Amino acid sequence: MVPLTDCQRIGVGLVGFGLFFVLFGMLLYFDSVLLAFGNILFLSGLVFIIGFRRTFTFFFQWPKLKGTSFFMGGVLIVLMRWPLLGMLLEAYGFITLFRSDPRFLALLDLSLLQLLQKVGDSSSMV
Template identity: 65%
Template sequence: MAEDWLGTTGFGIFFILFGILLYFDSVLLAFGNLLFLAGLSIIMGLRKTLAFFFQRHKLKGTSLFLRGVVIVLLRWPLLGICLETYGFFSLFKGFFPVAFGFLGNASNIPFLSALFRRLQGTSSMV
């Protein structure tokens, strides 16, 4: 059952990327946003999703991300995707050093591990 909702989130990401590749097609972007948010809220649970997005220090990123979704739904895709991207990065800025550290440790390629270690040290976790 959880795999189905993971697929929904994956299709959401696919439709967002495909909508960007097709010169910001607003229908594909809107459909991708809805699938992504629905899949994410079902995977994490509605209460945990709301708790994650509406933490005090993440309200700026949440408001920008959700405004971007609404603007894409109102058929202003370029402005909406720009707002969503900035909101996404401000929401998940504490996760990126952890992800880069994992990729740096998992990688056996010397150049990539050095690059990921350097990227991991650029941001501080709170």
């Protein structure tokens, strides 16, 4: 287990709350306030976890500029209270950002498998 600094622990909490608010906003028929709040928490948590400079260099690399522009444009569209269009742009930007990173895809595949195994193990009919 990797030890986390206090700043990184705060970042993990912010990312968790951000994802919660985004999912909750989508469940409440794309509530723009919850989605905007979730986006802001998610991005600020990312800065707390990996640092401002590494976050900036990740998003603004030349090959990832298309994905970054769609993702950040989607955040701006959500902030302007067009949540459905904004979330579609964000999703496309997120996929474009991480499509070329095989480590992310492997981590996503592994975490989905573990989640499905936990769900399958915990559901008993007794």
